[in-house]
Amino acid sequence: MVDGSSVAAAAAAAADPSTQELVGQLSDPVRLRLLYAIHAAPGQTVAELAEAVGIRPNNATKALRQLTEAGLVRSEPQGRSRHFELADQTAHDLLHRLGAPHSELHPPH
Numbered sequence: 001m002v003d004g005s006s007v008a009a010a011a012a013a014a015a016d017p018s019t020q021e022l023v024g025q026l027s028d029p030v031r032l033r034l035l036y037a038i039h040a041a042p043g044q045t046v047a048e049l050a051e052a053v054g055i056r057p058n059n060a061t062k063a064l065r066q067l068t069e070a071g072l073v074r075s076e077p078q079g080r081s082r083h084f085e086l087a088d089q090t091a092h093d094l095l096h097r098l099g100a101p102h103s104e105l106h107p108p109h
Helices: 004-015 017-027 030-042 046-053 057-069 089-097
Strands: 073-078 079-088
Touching: 004 017, 004 030, 004 046, 017 030, 017 073, 030 057, 030 073, 030 089, 046 057, 046 079, 057 073
Parallel strands: none
Antiparallel strands: 073 079
């Protein structure tokens, strides 16, 4: 027999605003492609990421701002540019579960 309270508790986790925000970020094809690109080769600039996913830099900037606000990526200034990487291990693990590959540019782990 199914324990109704356990099922309800599990389903309630989907109502968590942070879970909904995460799923919302992943549901956008451009943001998801950017996450895959950052996962494959951390430390890329906006221009490099835009080229990698086939979008204009201003569109990449907007999407990266949303990913940063959602806590999925962070950037480090280096001179006049910013270099993007995943914000935490949770984002990295999630991308692995989605099948995101590494490139030779990805640090070993």
